Amino acid sequence: MYLKKLTLTNFKNYSQADYQFTDKINCFVGNNGVGKTNLLDAIHYLSFCKSYFNPIDSQNIRHQEDFFAINGVYIRKEDSPEHLQCIQKRNHRKKFLLNKKEYDRLADHIGQFPLVMISPYDRDLINDGSELRRKYIDSVISQFDKFYLDDLINYHKALFQRNALLKTFSERKYFDTGELEIWDEQMIRLGTIIHEKRKTFLDQFIPIFRHYFNFISCEEEKVDILYQSQLSDGEYGALLADAVGRDRSAQYSTVGIHKDDLDFMISGYPAKRFGSQGQQKAFVIAIKLAQFDYTRNIKGFKPVLLLDDVFDKLDDLRVQQLISLVSENNFGQVFITDTSEDRIRKIFDNMEIEHKIFRISSAVSG
Amino acid sequence: MNIYPSKLLESAVTELSRLPGIGRKTALRLALHLLRRDLTEVEAFGNAVIKLRKEIRYCNECHNISDTEVCSICASAKRDRSTVCVVETIRDVMAIENTGQMSGVYHVLGGIISPMEGIGPEELTIESLVNRVAEGTVKEVVLALPTTIEGDTTNFYLYRRLKDFPLKITTIARGVSIGDELEFTDEVTLGRSILNRTLYEVMFAKKS
Numbered sequence: 001m002y003l004k005k006l007t008l009t010n011f012k013n014y015s016q017a018d019y020q021f022t023d024k025i026n027c028f029v030g031n032n033g034v035g036k037t038n039l040l041d042a043i044h045y046l047s048f049c050k051s052y053f054n055p056i057d058s059q060n061i062r063h064q065e066d067f068f069a070i071n072g073v074y075i076r077k078e079d080s081p082e083h084l085q086c087i088q089k090r091n092h093r094k095k096f097l098l099n100k101k102e103y104d105r106l107a108d109h110i111g112q113f114p115l116v117m118i119s120p121y122d123r124d125l126i127n128d129g130s131e132l133r134r135k136y137i138d139s140v141i142s143q144f145d146k147f148y149l150d151d152l153i154n155y156h157k158a159l160f161q162r163n164a165l166l167k168t169f170s171e172r173k174y175f176d177t178g179e180l181e182i183w184d185e186q187m188i189r190l191g192t193i194i195h196e197k198r199k200t201f202l203d204q205f206i207p208i209f210r211h212y213f214n215f216i217s218c219e220e221e222k223v224d225i226l227y228q229s230q231l232s233d234g235e236y237g238a239l240l241a242d243a244v245g246r247d248r249s250a251q252y253s254t255v256g257i258h259k260d261d262l263d264f265m266i267s268g269y270p271a272k273r274f275g276s277q278g279q280q281k282a283f284v285i286a287i288k289l290a291q292f293d294y295t296r297n298i299k300g301f302k303p304v305l306l307l308d309d310v311f312d313k314l315d316d317l318r319v320q321q322l323i324s325l326v327s328e329n330n331f332g333q334v335f336i337t338d339t340s341e342d343r344i345r346k347i348f349d350n351m352e353i354e355h356k357i358f359r360i361s362s363a364v365s366g
Numbered sequence: 367m368n369i370y371p372s373k374l375l376e377s378a379v380t381e382l383s384r385l386p387g388i389g390r391k392t393a394l395r396l397a398l399h400l401l402r403r404d405l406t407e408v409e410a411f412g413n414a415v416i417k418l419r420k421e422i423r424y425c426n427e428c429h430n431i432s433d434t435e436v437c438s439i440c441a442s443a444k445r446d447r448s449t450v451c452v453v454e455t456i457r458d459v460m461a462i463e464n465t466g467q468m469s470g471v472y473h474v475l476g477g478i479i480s481p482m483e484g485i486g487p488e489e490l491t492i493e494s495l496v497n498r499v500a501e502g503t504v505k506e507v508v509l510a511l512p513t514t515i516e517g518d519t520t521n522f523y524l525y526r527r528l529k530d531f532p533l534k535i536t537t538i539a540r541g542v543s544i545g546d547e548l549e550f551t552d553e554v555t556l557g558r559s560i561l562n563r564t565l566y567e568v569m570f571a572k573k574s
Contacts, residue, residue: 158515
């Protein structure tokens with residue numbers, strides 16, 4: 001699967017732009033602010049119907065214009081082009097069309113043209129709160145398991161209801177075990193399933209992640225992802241029962257899979273505090289490459305890979321390793337952005353790999 | 367905001383626009399329409415609304431809307447009083463009645479348990495259901511509540527309240543809609559249908 005053609009109209013800083021891509025490596029080079037990342041974001045739109053960076057669609061319309069349109073031509077099967085189109089008019093609903101036919105639900109499109117984006121923002125995965133890490137694994141798992149997403153939504157509904165009940169107890173100064181237990185029952189049933197699925201997923205995911213981390217860093221640094229869950233310490237029902245007193249005074253539920261977290265470790269220490277910037281960068285790149293691998297194994301074909309500014313903060317050795325890795329047959333079409341054309345040329349001079357360099361300048365983007 | 371030529375018109379519009387699904391423009395259209403009708407017609411309309419609110423009663427047994435102390439369904443001799451179908455609202459009674467498949471009687475809960483909206487078991491007619499069951503004539507309780515997490519939780523609460531009585535507690539089947547193609551059924555529903563599959567012989571027996 002690869003993106004053959006991309007046409008932008010009034011998208012971010014582009015008034016009109018046309019690109020033809022190779023099915024291997026495509027590099028966007030140019031100075032800061034010329035719109036290299038915006039091209040990646042446009043490609044992201046075609047797969048996920050939304051921006052990787054800005055959740056407000058209308059803010060991706062070029063200033064002073066009324067709409068943006070992203071047109072893409074994908075080749076999934078031999079020589080049968082498929083036309084993707086995303087149109088956002090100001091104050092209108094976003095329209096998404098596959099081969100001129102509009103989707104009723106955007107959710108039906110997501111997953112059909114799989115894509116993995118690696119961006120400097122991924123560092124938030126290490127540095128931000130646990131919610132972001134839960135959201136990340138949830139989004140990966142639910143791409144393949146619709147039941148997981150359904151159970152997760154229902155778990156959170158039950159959780160909010162239970163929290164509301166705990167507040168009511170405290171406001172009205174009464175307590176009824178029976179009323180609380182019916183919500184416990186739902187959370188136990190759903191929480192246990194979600195916990196098991198997260199565990200199974202991570203058991204498969206972590207070895208792939210380790211493999212990529214060690215490959216990029218060319219050494220056997222001991223990295224690990226530890227799944228922290230209260231549910232690993234005991235049976236969920238018993239944990240909930242033990243926590244009733246605490247929950248009542250806190251007025252919310254203190255145990256459950258909504259408290260799960262992932263500890264990112266380098267040589268036995270938390271990457272957040274003790275990892276260098278380069279190590280952290282290699283860490284999140286390895287996570288994303290593992291996601292790519294996992295997606296490819298389940299979908300049976302290679303997702304598109306977007307590498308936004310990945311060379312920054314990585315030493316030459318790691319850059320070389322990363323590029324030789326994504327040039328291999330396991331990877332398909334790749335898009336790379338960099339500010340330095342020289343660096344890109346140097347990297348590819350040593351390699352026999354089909355690549356195309358696009359010089360992006362503000363003159364082109366108008 | 368609109369400026370109305372009459373205070374009377376404005377207050378009528380305000381009242382009408384309180385109704386669900388009615389905005390101020392529709393309310394104005396309705397008010398002007400009422401102005402064009404004969405006075406007797408509008409009086410009949412107004413009286414019907416006032417009488418509805420003042421005189422409607424709720425069935426002592428099932429809490430359905432009724433003109434009398436006991437509603438026509440509960441009072442009917444043709445109804446099987448050993449089967450009680452538990453529903454959330456009066457609209458659900460009407461929906462199930464339209465199917466013609468329920469020969470038993472109903473019990474309207476008046477809502478489902480939802481602490482976020484301040485609805486606990488005591489806000490619903492659950493005590494009255496337990497009392498009905500305790501009388502001993504009920505052999506089966508059919509739970510026909512929404513298939514949401516709140517509906518499910520309410521089912522579970524009712525189950526716990528009723529499980530010690532000698533009766534059968536059933537719930538309406540959930541799964542693929544009649545006449546649907548499997549490939550267009552959403553995965554979650556289809557998956558649940560596989561898990562909750564039923565014996566074909568049993569279905570056959572029911573149809574004939």
